[in-house]
Amino acid sequence: MELAFYIAGAMAVMSTILMLTRLNVVHALLYLIVSLLGVAVVFYTLGAPFVAALEVIIYAGAIMVLFVFVVMMLNLGAPAAGIEKQWLTPGIWTGPVLLAAILITEVVYLVRIGASGASTGAVDPKQVGMVLFGPYLIGVEVASMLLLAGVVGAYHLGYRKVEKPEIQHDADTNERRAAAGGDLVLAGTDQPARTP
Amino acid sequence: MFSLGLTSLLVRRNLIFVLMSLEVMLNAAGLAFVVAGSRWHQADGQVMFLFILAVAAAEVSVGLALVLQIYRRCKSLDVDELSEMRG
Numbered sequence: 457m458e459l460a461f462y463i464a465g466a467m468a469v470m471s472t473i474l475m476l477t478r479l480n481v482v483h484a485l486l487y488l489i490v491s492l493l494g495v496a497v498v499f500y501t502l503g504a505p506f507v508a509a510l511e512v513i514i515y516a517g518a519i520m521v522l523f524v525f526v527v528m529m530l531n532l533g534a535p536a537a538g539i540e541k542q543w544l545t546p547g548i549w550t551g552p553v554l555l556a557a558i559l560i561t562e563v564v565y566l567v568r569i570g571a572s573g574a575s576t577g578a579v580d581p582k583q584v585g586m587v588l589f590g591p592y593l594i595g596v597e598v599a600s601m602l603l604l605a606g607v608v609g610a611y612h613l614g615y616r617k618v619e620k621p622e623i624q625h626d627a628d629t630n631e632r633r634a635a636a637g638g639d640l641v642l643a644g645t646d647q648p649a650r651t652p
Numbered sequence: 653m654f655s656l657g658l659t660s661l662l663v664r665r666n667l668i669f670v671l672m673s674l675e676v677m678l679n680a681a682g683l684a685f686v687v688a689g690s691r692w693h694q695a696d697g698q699v700m701f702l703f704i705l706a707v708a709a710a711e712v713s714v715g716l717a718l719v720l721q722i723y724r725r726c727k728s729l730d731v732d733e734l735s736e737m738r739g
Contacts, residue, residue, distance in 0.1 A: 588702065
């Protein structure tokens with residue numbers, strides 16, 4: 457139990473450090489997902505399976521999907537398929553897959569022995585719910601207002617782009633992307649081409 | 653031990669990396685809450701973690717919409733901003 461906790465914590469810290477040192481956003485996202493899964497396993501070993509499930513569903517599910525969508529929107533383009541093929545070389549995904557495999561063997565072992573934070577203080581979801589809708593009822597209401605404000609704000613920020621037609625930058629054509637060998641043209645590489 | 657590696661995350665210049673490091677920092681705060689709650693057998697820590705989760709979700713949605721706006725605008729205005737955002 458203790459050993460599983462420490463292994464999961466080390467996994468989380470290690471993948472966070474690896475996330476920091478990546479230059480590519482997508483690779484960093486992979487390591488960030490592994491880090492969140494590691495934190496979820498830490499929660500499970502601490503005797504909070506409800507919070508662990510929420511962590512996996514909301515953080516590693518919803519928020520990471522948001523990040524991935526934004527990254528995809530930032531570099532659209534026809535040569536993206538070639539770039540994708542280049543990204544799928546084994547050297548890139550072996551790191552996160554290795555860390556995730558260690559985590560999943562740990563989870564399988566923990567479920568097999570049926571231990572859920574028996575050594576430390578386990579807090580079951582029923583207790584959490586009683587406290588959440590008891591003394592913290594105002595907090596729940598405030599959180600719902602905050603989420604509503606977040607939805608309205610994101611809609612507003614995302615809506616205004618539709619009204620204005622986008623100005624087509626001359627570095628933003630597919631030819632330039634293909635010449636630069638990437639989705640995003642490196643800024644400044646098109647300086648001699650432009651005649652202001 | 654965890655927040656030590658997290659507060660140093662904000663050195664990155666990329667905006668998406670800044671958002672991701674914000675995620676990690678919120679996550680570390682929630683982890684501390686849950687650990688403290690399980691240490692003293694209280695459910696308050698997990699309640700606080702739920703609140704942190706809601707805050708993180710709202711912050712990320714608004715922040716990513718802002719990133720889209722900035723990207724779109726900087727691509728048409730300032731090239732140095734764009735190169736900075738690529739990280």
